[in-house]
Amino acid sequence: MQPVVALVAAAGSGSRLGGPVPKALLELAGVPLVRRSVEQLAAGGAQRAVIVVAAGLEPDFERALAGAPIECQLVTGGAERQESVRRGLAACAGPGEDAVVLVHDAARPLVPAEVVAAVVSAVRAGLRAVVPVLPVIDSIRRVTGDDSVVVDRAELVGVQTPQGFDLATLRSAHEQVAARGLAVTDDAACCEAIGVPVHLVPGSRLSMKVTEPVDVRIAEALLSAPALPE
Ligand SMILES: Nc1ccn([C@@H]2O[C@H](COP(=O)(O)OP(=O)(O)OP(=O)(O)O)[C@@H](O)[C@H]2O)c(=O)n1
Numbered sequence: 001m002q003p004v005v006a007l008v009a010a011a012g013s014g015s016r017l018g019g020p021v022p023k024a025l026l027e028l029a030g031v032p033l034v035r036r037s038v039e040q041l042a043a044g045g046a047q048r049a050v051i052v053v054a055a056g057l058e059p060d061f062e063r064a065l066a067g068a069p070i071e072c073q074l075v076t077g078g079a080e081r082q083e084s085v086r087r088g089l090a091a092c093a094g095p096g097e098d099a100v101v102l103v104h105d106a107a108r109p110l111v112p113a114e115v116v117a118a119v120v121s122a123v124r125a126g127l128r129a130v131v132p133v134l135p136v137i138d139s140i141r142r143v144t145g146d147d148s149v150v151v152d153r154a155e156l157v158g159v160q161t162p163q164g165f166d167l168a169t170l171r172s173a174h175e176q177v178a179a180r181g182l183a184v185t186d187d188a189a190c191c192e193a194i195g196v197p198v199h200l201v202p203g204s205r206l207s208m209k210v211t212e213p214v215d216v217r218i219a220e221a222l223l224s225a226p227a228l229p230e
């Protein structure tokens with residue numbers, strides 16, 4: 001069976017959130033976002049993790065991850081998420097080594113283990129790029145200057161993490177996309193750019209990305225609430 005390595009993107013500053021600590025180190029009920037993310041990934045099947053962090057913050061991340069359920073290796077990130085992931089991939093496995101890689105935002109600390117496990121199963125079943133998604137629940141309009149038109153939301157989904165890949169495929173995709181100077185906001189888009197089909201699986205509202213101050217309140221409320229019925 002293919003081993004599973006998690007690549008946790010944690011090198012962002014969290015400028016939209018603001019506050020005194022880098023977002024991945026922000027504590028929710030006393031546990032940093034990055035630590036919660038690693039615990040959920042481990043519960044869903046990840047066997048080790050590569051954590052991409054901003055230069056100089058290694059001691060803070062080592063403290064945050066001490067005693068984590070799986071081995072965590074720190075790697076220095078880049079200015080954009082895309083570059084952070086590309087650097088992290090270099091640490092995921094040796095050339096030719098077969099593995100499933102789960103690329104996850106540290107900023108999605110409440111991802112259910114079931115979603116992680118579903119992504120892993122789909123990659124192990126032979127799908128090379130697997131993405132958890134959610135239907136869009138608001139009406140959507142496209143804005144051009146002072147005008148706007150409605151967009152059919154039935155055609156749209158919101159994209160979450162962890163996104164799962166065959167490791168060799170994702171490495172190749174990131175290298176080719178970087179060489180072509182393309183900018184992408186997620187790793188599935190890298191695969192799509194080189195012609196690899198992207199397979200969608202159901203995501204979860206619990207995998208919300210902590211982005212703005214209100215998201216911290218929502219995540220804290222979710223943590224202290226009784227588990228939702230299935
Ligand atoms: N150079 C970067 C930028 C982002 N990330 C990571 O990518 C994830 C998703 O990004 P986002 O939520 O946008 O985080 P930030 O870039 O930190 O937020 P902001 O855009 O508000 O500054 C986060 O876990 C973040 O740490 C990263 O590893 N390297």
Ligand SMILES: C[C@](O)(CO)[C@H](O)COP(=O)(O)O
Pocket residue numbers: 081105159160161185186187209
């Ligand atoms: C990867 C991602 O979480 C998918 O929704 C997202 O693209 C990252 O967030 P950002 O705000 O674009 O950095």
